[in-house]
Amino acid sequence: MRAFFLLINFLLLFPIFGQDLPINSEVLMTIDSEEITVDEFMNVYEKNINLVQDKQQKSIKDYLDLYINYKLKLAEARSLGYDKKESYLSEYKGYKEQLIKNYLTDKKITEELLQEAYSRKLEEVKAQHILVRFNSQQDTRSKLNQIQALRNRFLNEDFETLRKEIHDGQSIFVEDLGYFSAFKMVYDFENAAYNTAVGEISQPFKTQFGYHVVKVLDKRRSRGKAEVAHIMIANNSKDTTQTPEQRINELHRLLLQGESFESLAKQYSDDKSSAANGGKLKPFASGEINSEIFVDTAFNLNEGEISTPIQSQFGWHIIKLYAQIPVEDFENIKYDLEQKVKRDSRSSIIKKKMIESLKKQYQIDAADLPTISNLFVYDNESKEWILKDTSKKQAQFIKIEDLIFTYDDFLVFLNKKSPKKLNGIQKSNFIAEQYGIFLEDQLLEYKKEQLPFENLEYAQILKEYEEGLLLFDIMQEKIWDGAKNDSTGLLAHYQEHINKFSSPAQLTASIARSSKKATLKKTKKLWENGSSNEAITSALNAKEQKVILSSGSFNIDDPLLPKQTQFTTGISSIYSLEDGYVLLNITALAPEKNLSFEASKGAVISSYQETLEKQWIQNLRKKYNFSVNNEMLEALSSKVSQ
Structure with missing residues (x-):
């Protein structure tokens, strides 16, 4: 819930990123010692006014009331020490570390990697590979020789023969990978696959998993996304009139007879999240829906075509393809690509360029590597590094602008990073390697500390998240949990507002639906003569699907029922509904009634929370x-209303 709340808070209460520096610093209002400028308030107002649902709160003056309430809650949170709590500090630190990654980047190399990734999103590669794993540096030479020998066999022998002979699932893997595109494999593997021609086998290459060779079988353009609608009858459908398979076949026959897909989806689909929209789903690509048969069926349809019934793990489906959507333009998916680039091994390329840039941006005075290599020695007894000249412990080791790191700082760093066993060659290499890492780490840390002063956008976002966390924590304790845990207050609130908590009127009935009024006239006569639903289905649907029967309890606003109708028990008149007709055989009516406290507890809690927040x-x-500076407020109101 916290993540969702912070997102909404972020959207509703804060300005657009990347704005110019404040241009009006006049004070609009003060809350205790905090001053809020005209610019700060107007940024928020202009960003969020279209999101305000209540038209009466869209004016400057009314929106200011919402903003004052928000600022008062934050003032109370700080007054009560919410910003000092360990949970708050931990989450704020975690978010800050994630956010800052978006700003520690080299724009040029990032753009190049984004363009490369996008071009690969447009193409899928089908490949097979052999992987030989290794466990240590000493092991790599023999494993490299082994993968070379296996490549030679791969050039001349059948893949399946090799797989059966040498694949053990532990040290050697021989696998068919199917089709994949950008970000589906580690970057080094992806490079090898995309840079190898169809029918060719790559030279051996190394990843964190071991040594590979990859054979490219095919390359094809991406299928993009499918835009579909579906009708689903769940495996555990509550309708006991027929089995899910029988029901889906009935619906399919109606579709073949020309009935509206959208109308049937609205009335009969068990996927309620899409039924109200005629069964339409959000466009998806391969792998984005957890049913291979559903995805493959969708992509194999022509636009406008309707599938035969298929069964997935969720139930029975009929799918209608509206469109196949190609991969979006680069600019539309650039942000998503950028996040993926920063999460995978491509990020090391970006970091290298970033460090080069920081070395130019900041003044650095660093100790000479050959000199320091002789100052640090490894003690085999204590298994620790030692500074030979202890007088240098507090001497300057590295200086970045005005920030100084000592030899002792580097010594502590060395001992945290050092393995327990080092041979002579490893010792000299280790010092050089850790010296470079230490300098890079301190450069990045210095950049992080300077970023709020160098980048206004970053400073704003960080402040927004900080305030969002505070608001969530105090609302949770004072209002949300406060209401749920106040059993006496909840009961009193329920008793005072009992008429707010009621269940809708319901009816128990059999419902007959048909596109032809004449069919329902026959149904009505059969019901009047005492025929069962099963007998009616057999009689009227023998040659073609003419009528669909549903039985059970229905809310008055159910989409299967005609709107704004006074229902009575017995067999109804025939009503028009959507693009067809319905007939009801009502056996019982249940009026709207007040719910018990237990039955309405969720609604009571929500209502009580609103009351507590107002108080x-x-x-x-x-x-x-x-x-509030009323003169300034009037001027703003006049300007906005023009």
Whole structure:
């Protein structure tokens, strides 16, 4: 819930990124000692006014009331020490570390990697590979020789023969990988696959998993995304009139007879999240829906075509393809690509360029590597590094602008990173390697500390998240959990507002639907003569699907029922509905009724939370001193209304 709340808070309460520096620093209002400028408030107002649902709160003056309430809640959170809590500090630190990654980047190399990734998103590669794993540096030479020998066999022998002979699933893997595109494999493997021609086998290459060779079988353009609608009858459908398979076949026959796909989806699909929209799903690509048969069926349809019934692990489906959508333009998916680039091994390329840039941006004074190599020795008894000249412990080792790191700082770093066993060659290499890492780490840390002063956008986003966390924590304790845990208050609130908590009117009935009024006239006569639903289905649907029967309890607003109708028990008149007709055989009616406290507890809690929040805001407005520059407010209102 916290993540969702922070997202909504972020959208509703904060300005657009990348704005110019404030251009109006006049104070619009104060809350205790905090001053809010005209620019700060207007940024928020202009960003969020279209999201305000209540038209009465769209004016500057009314929106200011919402903003004051928000600022008062934050003032109370800080007053009560929510910003000092360990849970808050930990989450804020975690977010800051994630956010800062978006700003520690080299734009040129990032753009090149994005363009490469996009070109690969447009193409899928089908490949097979052999992997030989290794466990240590000493092991690599023999494993490289082994993969070379296996490549020679791969050139001349059948893949399946090799797989059966040498694949053990532990040290050697011989696998058919199917089709894949960018980001589906580690970057080095992806490079080898895309840079190898169809029918060719790559030279051996190394990843963190071991040594590979890859054979490219095919390359094809990406299938993009499919835009479909579906009708689903769940495996555990509540309708006991027929089995899910029988019901889906009935619906398919109706579709073949020309009935509306959208109308049938609205009335009969068990996927309620899409049924209201005629069965339409969000466009998806291969792998984005957890049913291979569903995805393959969708992509194999022509636009406008309807599938035969298929069964997935969720139930029975009929799919209609509206469109096959190619991979989006680069600009539309650039952000998503950028996040993926930064998460995989491509990020090491970006980091290298970033370090080069920082070395040019900041003034650095660093100790000479040959000199320091002789100052640090490895003690085999203690298994620790030692600084030979202890007088240098507090001497300057590296200086970045005005920030100084000592020889002792580097010594602590060395001992944290050092393995327990080092031979002579490894010792000299280790010092050089860790010296470079230490300098890079301190450069990046320095950049992080300077970033709020160098980048206004970053500073704004960080502040927004900080305030969002505070708001969530205090709302959870004071309002959300406060209401749920106040059993006495909840019961009193229920009793005071009992008429707010009721169940809708219901009816118990059999419902007959048909595209032809004459069919329902026959159904009505059969019901009047005492025929069962099963007998009616057999009689009327013998040659073609003429009628669909559903039985059970239905809310008055159910999409199967005609709107704004006064229902009575017995067999109804024939009503028009959507693009067809319905007939009801009602056996019982249940009026709207007040729910018990237990049955309505969720709604009671929600209502009680609203009441508590209103009372809380009233108290905060009394507790804190705040004032508004009314002259400035009037000027803003006049300007906005023009």
